Amino acid sequence: MKYIKYKSETQGGDENVFWVTMSDLLLGLVVVFLVLFVFAITGFTQTKVNEHEKQYEVTEKIAKELQKNNIKAEADKFSGTIKISDLELFALNSAELSPKGKAYMSKFVPVYLNTIMKDEKIKENITRIIIEGHTDSQTFAGAKTEEEKYYKNMDLSLRRASAVAQYIVFSKYPGKENYRSDLFKLLSVEGKGPSEPVMVNGQEDYAKSRRVELKLVFKDKSILDSIKK
Secondary structure, three states: OHHHHHHHHHHHHHHHHHHHHHHHHHHHHHHHHHHHHHHHHHHHHHHHHHHHHHHHHHHHHHHHHHHHOOOOOEEEOOOOEEEEEHHHOEOOOOOOEOHHHHHHHHHHHHHHHHHHHOOHHHHOOEEEEEEEEEOOOOOOOOOOOHHHHHHHHHHHHHHHHHHHHHHHHHOOOOOHHHOHHHHHHHEEEEEEEOOOOOEEOOEEOHHHHOEEEEEEEEOOOOOHHHOOO
16 A cells, blocks of 8 residues: 555656646746747848838938928838829819919929939839829719719719829929839839828818828838938
């Protein structure tokens, strides 16, 4: 009986040692996982920070050049976006550049593109130049249903973005021949319709909602140190 009791205690002791060891192992794995998770999140966050810094630096450079040439446009430096009011480009409900719009584009396009494309350190790190058309959310003339209203606004926004892209591709302006082939790879067109209205004090600003935006998309690697001030 003593022998049996001794074996039971020994076996129980061995089991305790085993489970303590497994607990330590599992705890170690959890710690390793948490460390790797923190590194991954930190790296992802740093990439996003670098992306926003790149957008800010380049957009600020563009904004300064536009201001220097007395070209009216709104620069959102944190998103890398240049916003142009539709009033500068189109007549009401039209997707054809007005005479005023063509005159505006003749000044805007060379300054915008030359600022980007003449600096090799910027150009080589751009993956896309997105041209987005936006409308307000008001009822579209002639639309009888919500679906028709949505489609007409979406169609108008896409055609307006395409009109801006068409001007960039087909028109002649200083510097274009130096990066003509690059434009075919970089330019893309999107119609957003009324999906991203501009809100002011909780209310939609219809005039600001009607706009064309040009956005730059960069590669992941940082170019901050190489951007010319």
